[in-house]
Amino acid sequence: MTAQTFIGIDLGGTKIEIIALDQHGTEHYRTRTNTPKAPTPQEQYSAILESITQLVTQCEKDLSISNTPVGIGIPGSESKDTQLIKNANTTCLIGKPFRNDLSHYLKRPVQLENDANCFALSEAIDGAGQGKTSVFAVILGTGVGGGWVINQQLIIGPNHICGEWGHNPLPWHTDNDHPMQTCYCGKQGCIETYLSGPGFSQQTQLQFQLAMNSREIISQRSCHLLAQQSYEFYVDRLAKSLASVINVMDPDVIVLGGGLSNIDSLYEDVPKVWGKYVFSDSVKTHLRKNQYGDSSGVRGAAWLNR
Template identity: 55%
Template structure:
């Protein structure tokens, strides 16, 4: 087994190569350039071409590729560099069976050979991964869990997407589904844990309970008050009794969900990102609760807040390109 990474400079690419990362989002496309120590040399954003600007999915898809190629070429010119690696985080996954994009909410990408098409347009090899996987790689490489041998990292925001990094490498798996913890059901469920329909076709997925919209729906059922998760967090921090009940139940659900991860793979650290990760009480209360469910006399797993926040996706994409060169 390879030893764990001690710093980003241990990655495979020569130090003089620039690591480009691109985060392809539904509304924005962002590029970052990192040096071998993780210092940001350049960072730019453009609007992602939208469906409404193009008459067909084929034109929309081509516009997205053209935009990415233009951003890379412009960044190359600005930095006066030839040698680089490029990783791209997308809101979907590459099917190992076909090599084509699946599960993407930018639907014109689905069924296309995005990697092959960008490589052909750029004349340069690239690496593509799911955006939650890029988040995990960022936090494991030089973020909150830097130096930890195995890391489970999950973005809890509008959804619940996670990723696994072991010894500095992203774990993909034969189905490209590693880390999709959000579509497991809640373990140790009790009568306070509702079973709501999930868009994936199942009932009671963690995403329906733990995501921001999920918390809002449950709190509305429990209190008849329709407020955002941010509202509940703020009220909790002000000592509101009703918010305390809502958030206490949330802490316990998250503790159960993460205890299942610890019992299965016992990671050296767990990192949380996304809007929900800003609720500071999680880091105190969840580790006080998960010991009831973990099959061990002690639980020493650090539960950490993401260091790079919203920047982790694009940073992880840059490290992705560098690790697989």
């Protein structure tokens, strides 16, 4: 085992994954377990803490290491004011001092970030954004999130919302983009209501009366004209939403993650369109697919201590 090892944990609604990386990003250990279920939120919370502790203990035993730095990614965030978890879809974490409790269980400091930030860090350090100064990483999945990394450092910001572009309004609205839908955040016309998987499906239903999920739209667009049109609307909306990010941050590279990042044609089609919206005579920003797929979250969690 090399001198420096980093443990990353990805806590999801169904699985908890653990990884151990050396300083070069080589993986030395990886395993996963089911996220514990329990009759009450308090019991589930305790079971999650115990499960993570067991995973870390077993990992360190198998690798003959100890007191390894631990980072964890969760689908939620920690309030800077209270250190309590908010906006988590593993709801037993909400209102809990999770990082402090885990730190107590593991007898060491623990770094914690939301899963979009872990994804961004992973792709910026040794993924699709490797070697680039400014990397904006985007999740296009059941929700739309993002994270921003400059010089391999995660940008957090005083409100801890850096990269949350999914709840900005869709820019440069056209008639095609109406009617606006209400987002779970309470606003209307958020980017997420167009570009998330459920948003893409809902827009296709509203505008073309096609009841298809995003996967079906993509697989049927070669033979279904309306599915193709809906895809073209999606490309235009993604292009203008990313253009508004480029106008503010001007990143070297934008890395896509989440289920919709698997639509390979986006990497050609979106850059053909975004020049219309970017305030520049040419656009040198790269649009790339993530390198590590579902593993980016757990790798980025390990890199929180790098």
